[in-house]
Amino acid sequence: MTLIHLTHSLFNEKPFKVLENDDFSVESFTYESGVEGLTVKNSRGHLTLLPYQGMIIWDAFFDGESLKMKDMFSQPLPGKGIADTYGCFQFSSGLLANGTPGPEDNYQLHGEFPTSKMSDAYLDVEDGSITIGSSFEYVKGFGYHYLAKPSVVMHKESGLFDIKMSVTNLSKAQEMPLQYMCHMNYAYGENATLTDSLPDGTFKLRQSVPSHVHPTKEWLAYNDELKASGKVIDKLDDSKHYDPEIVFFTDDLTQYSDTAEFRMTLANGKNFLTKIHTAEFPIVTRWILYNADQQVAAFALPGTSRPEGYHAAEKAGTLIFLKPLEERKFSVTTGLEK
Numbered sequence: 001m002t003l004i005h006l007t008h009s010l011f012n013e014k015p016f017k018v019l020e021n022d023d024f025s026v027e028s029f030t031y032e033s034g035v036e037g038l039t040v041k042n043s044r045g046h047l048t049l050l051p052y053q054g055m056i057i058w059d060a061f062f063d064g065e066s067l068k069m070k071d072m073f074s075q076p077l078p079g080k081g082i083a084d085t086y087g088c089f090q091f092s093s094g095l096l097a098n099g100t101p102g103p104e105d106n107y108q109l110h111g112e113f114p115t116s117k118m119s120d121a122y123l124d125v126e127d128g129s130i131t132i133g134s135s136f137e138y139v140k141g142f143g144y145h146y147l148a149k150p151s152v153v154m155h156k157e158s159g160l161f162d163i164k165m166s167v168t169n170l171s172k173a174q175e176m177p178l179q180y181m182c183h184m185n186y187a188y189g190e191n192a193t194l195t196d197s198l199p200d201g202t203f204k205l206r207q208s209v210p211s212h213v214h215p216t217k218e219w220l221a222y223n224d225e226l227k228a229s230g231k232v233i234d235k236l237d238d239s240k241h242y243d244p245e246i247v248f249f250t251d252d253l254t255q256y257s258d259t260a261e262f263r264m265t266l267a268n269g270k271n272f273l274t275k276i277h278t279a280e281f282p283i284v285t286r287w288i289l290y291n292a293d294q295q296v297a298a299f300a301l302p303g304t305s306r307p308e309g310y311h312a313a314e315k316a317g318t319l320i321f322l323k324p325l326e327e328r329k330f331s332v333t334t335g336l337e338k
Helices: 217-229 310-316
Strands: 002-005 016-020 025-030 036-041 045-050 056-062 090-095 119-126 129-139 145-155 160-169 176-184 193-196 246-249 259-265 271-277 283-290 295-303 320-322 327-336
Touching: 016 119, 036 129, 045 145, 056 327, 090 145, 090 160, 160 176, 160 320, 176 310, 176 327, 193 295, 259 295, 271 295, 320 327
Parallel strands: none
Antiparallel strands: 002 119, 016 025, 025 036, 036 045, 045 056, 056 090, 090 176, 119 129, 129 145, 145 160, 160 327, 176 295, 176 320, 193 259, 246 283, 259 271, 271 327, 283 295
8 A cells, every 4th residue: 555645735737747657647736716636547537536625526537438417617616515616526415414405404505515625635556446535624613523534446447436435423422413415417418228226116206396496387397297107217318308407316225235236328338337335325316407508417316315405304214313423434336337
């Protein structure tokens, strides 16, 4: 194992090669916006990560295929929340509250964590893999106190990679709530097919309409049609009906299997894969949106609860509480399978 500790001084407008070996290369740079980035390459492609801003995966590109949604951002921007820079491939939603706030909730979209200012960024180089990680300590007087350690593992000669998160409640006196979603914004592929390893009918259409969704008459009619038929969108061949968004949820996946796999197969035969352990992620969301500004087919968003807000999770009994000094770990395998 070779551990390389990163410092802010390594990040400048001119790219700097931090590491190069037979399997990987890593370059540091700074966007015009001031956000610091890392490009991590293997023989199949690259990831662009923001090690000091939420450990966001800004971009993912393998075998000539972009994995990232179409968006309105030409570069990552500094901001207090994910809506200030919503152009990334993946971000960590949560951690004290997750998803779209409901009527009773009082927090920003997708929680406090996604654009957090990280510290202790590092590279961990082992035989056949490289891990990029950093950490964030959240602490409030008379409030919660936790340590989050997100990381990404790239493997040699592979388009698949692992997204990891550990969360430790640092309080010695009180429990803390935990809602986490690994939010992967995959590119929309025209005529792509969506499959999974679960029984038919596991995904159900969202019944609520959150505050950020502004329905049209046509969308309401289409949504009612989906409700009546029970149809789950498993082929992306009707993009005119995906604005505003169409969302499906699962219930507790642990009743079916210890693991679950989800795929989006493009018309050219390439497969995007997401694989999870259901004990870590009992709920999966499918989010589809298509308009001139944003096009995304988030075919599997693994989470600890549905992204309908803190109080909704509390009422559903899916809100996690970490005991004092308790740690919880999560891992997702995703990327271009072939």
